[in-house]
Amino acid sequence: MAEIGQNIFEAADFLRQGKLVAIPTETVYGLAGNALNPAAVALIFETKNRPSFDPLIIHVSTVDQVPLYTEQFPDQLRMLAARFWPGPLTLLLPRKKNIPDLVTSGLERVAIRVPDHPLAQGLLSRLDFPLAAPSANPFGYISPTTAAHVEAQLGTKIPYILDGGSCEVGLESTIVGLEDDKVVIYRLGGLEIVEIEALVGKVIIKDHSTSNPQAPGLLDTHYAPRKPFFLGELEQLIEDFGKRKIDFSVLSFEGKFNHIAGQRQIILSKNGDLKEAAAHLFAAMRTLDETGADVILAELMPDIGLGKAINDRLRRAAAKA
Ligand code: TXA
Ligand code: MG
Numbered sequence: 001m002a003e004i005g006q007n008i009f010e011a012a013d014f015l016r017q018g019k020l021v022a023i024p025t026e027t028v029y030g031l032a033g034n035a036l037n038p039a040a041v042a043l044i045f046e047t048k049n050r051p052s053f054d055p056l057i058i059h060v061s062t063v064d065q066v067p068l069y070t071e072q073f074p075d076q077l078r079m080l081a082a083r084f085w086p087g088p089l090t091l092l093l094p095r096k097k098n099i100p101d102l103v104t105s106g107l108e109r110v111a112i113r114v115p116d117h118p119l120a121q122g123l124l125s126r127l128d129f130p131l132a133a134p135s136a137n138p139f140g141y142i143s144p145t146t147a148a149h150v151e152a153q154l155g156t157k158i159p160y161i162l163d164g165g166s167c168e169v170g171l172e173s174t175i176v177g178l179e180d181d182k183v184v185i186y187r188l189g190g191l192e193i194v195e196i197e198a199l200v201g202k203v204i205i206k207d208h209s210t211s212n213p214q215a216p217g218l219l220d221t222h223y224a225p226r227k228p229f230f231l232g233e234l235e236q237l238i239e240d241f242g243k244r245k246i247d248f249s250v251l252s253f254e255g256k257f258n259h260i261a262g263q264r265q266i267i268l269s270k271n272g273d274l275k276e277a278a279a280h281l282f283a284a285m286r287t288l289d290e291t292g293a294d295v296i297l298a299e300l301m302p303d304i305g306l307g308k309a310i311n312d313r314l315r316r317a318a319a320k321a
Contacts (some may be wrong), residue, residue, distance in 0.1 A: 002154070004147050004161045008123045011162050015040075015127060020047060020157075022136045022150040023123060024164025025115035027088045027172050027190050028143035028282070029150050030059065030133030031158070038100045041132050045102070047157050050139040055105040056132040057090050057173070058112050061124035069096050069110055069130065074178055076200050083199055086116035088169050088190030092177030103132050113173055119164040135172060142223050142289070142317075145170050145282045170279035171309050179204070188309040190278070207312065222316040223282075225289035229296045231318040237297040249292035251284055253277060253301050264292060274306040281310055285317065 002022070003010075011021045015032065018040045023032045031048060033040035035058040045052055060066065063081050066073055070093035073081075077091050095110035104110050112130075115121070124131060135143035136150045144150045147163035155161070174189035176196065183203040185193065197203055230237055234252055238260070241248045250257055250265040254272040257265055266284040268277035288296045298314055301307035 001156060002151060002158050002161045004151060004163050006119065006163055008119060008126065008162065011123055011160050012126050014160050015123075015131070018043070019159055020044060022144075022147070022154065022158060022161040023117075023120050023131070023133060024147070024162060024167065025059075025117045025120050025133075026086075026167060027115070027169045028145055028167055029136040029147070029161075030115075030120075030131070031136035031150075031154065032059070032131040032133040034127075035103055035130040035132035036098065036100065037129070038102055041100055041102045044132060044134065047154065048134060048137070048139050050134065052102065053105050054134075054139075055107055055111065056103050056134050058099070058103060058110060058130040058132050059115055059120065059124060060112060060130045061121060062114060065130065066093070066112055069099055069112065070094055071096055074181075076181075076183055077176065077178060079199055080176060080183075080196060081114075084191055084195070085114040086121065087114070088116070088171070088173040089113060090173040090175045090187075090189075092175065092186070109177060111175065117164050119162050123162065140222055140224060142225060142282045142285050143172060145279075149283070149286060166279070166283070168279060170281055170283075171306070171313065174309070176203075188312045190306070190309065192305050193308065194305065222319075223285075223313045224317050224319070225285050225296060227289050227294060227296050229285075229298065229317045231298050231300065231314055234297060234299045241295065241297060246295055247293040248295045248297050249288045251288060251296060251298040253299060268301075274301060274304075274310065277301060278306045278310055281313065 020033045033044045090113040092109040099110045145167040147161045169190035171190045174191040175187040183200045185205045268280050301310045
């Protein structure tokens, strides 16, 4: 089993040996390996059971590292980096050839981000290579937001989990790049669109497929619990499933359903706070997947701010039901 601890020196040693370590970030936990070592990168794909056409984000300690791995750092993206790093923003930049093909799945751009977490920062600043790190979940499943989530699924496959507590943001980073000098968002995430637009003006949203923005239409199902997950108007769903005598649990934004047992419902934010809802989302989906009833009933959040990113995850979770 993986050792769980807060020892960044031990974590760094494993990484230098080409082994993998789960690391906390402010968004979700990552499954990290040396991004410049193709064998370590291959091990990431194998451990996650991830298809090799789905490229990885590399994590660096500061914006100063970016020119080591990219041919060009356009002004608009540089402005975003200056404002939002460290933070839940990933930039797609033209890659240098020192980044292995496997990291980018052969694409010409590399995804780069500076995470905002003291342990991730402490670790990265001690390493002389960037960390390739997808979310530390088996491919297609819900991203982990605690060390225990990682242990439950990858605990037998990796030597060390760096425990940084619960992730503050709870949604993956927002992925941004340029097309013909226009700013494009490829994945909605923990950094809100309005914040980006305040800096660079109107953006284009091309959120075709979270798992491969370069191949629209692929893999709509993602972030998915194993139990069937239904999205809609909760009162109605509750009535329908009740009539059909199907054992359900409920995931709501702020509302409590008095006629449903406490352990059969999770309220994401009693105060209707989208930030709090985002931080609780993935843990709540896991809890209802592991305990609770046979199916999960859920509702969309208000379609503003972080609500848009949360709704994207909810829709993908529901896509296979
Ligand atoms: O918040 C996050 O971004 C977390 C933490 C650990 O940093 N990481 C994460 O990684 O969510 P992952 O691998 O689960 O999702 C990365 C997404 C994938 O959908 C992938 O297709 C996209 O980033 N991506 C990575 N490199 C890309 C590239 N070169 N071009 C287009 N999309 C890319
Ligand atoms: Mg992921």
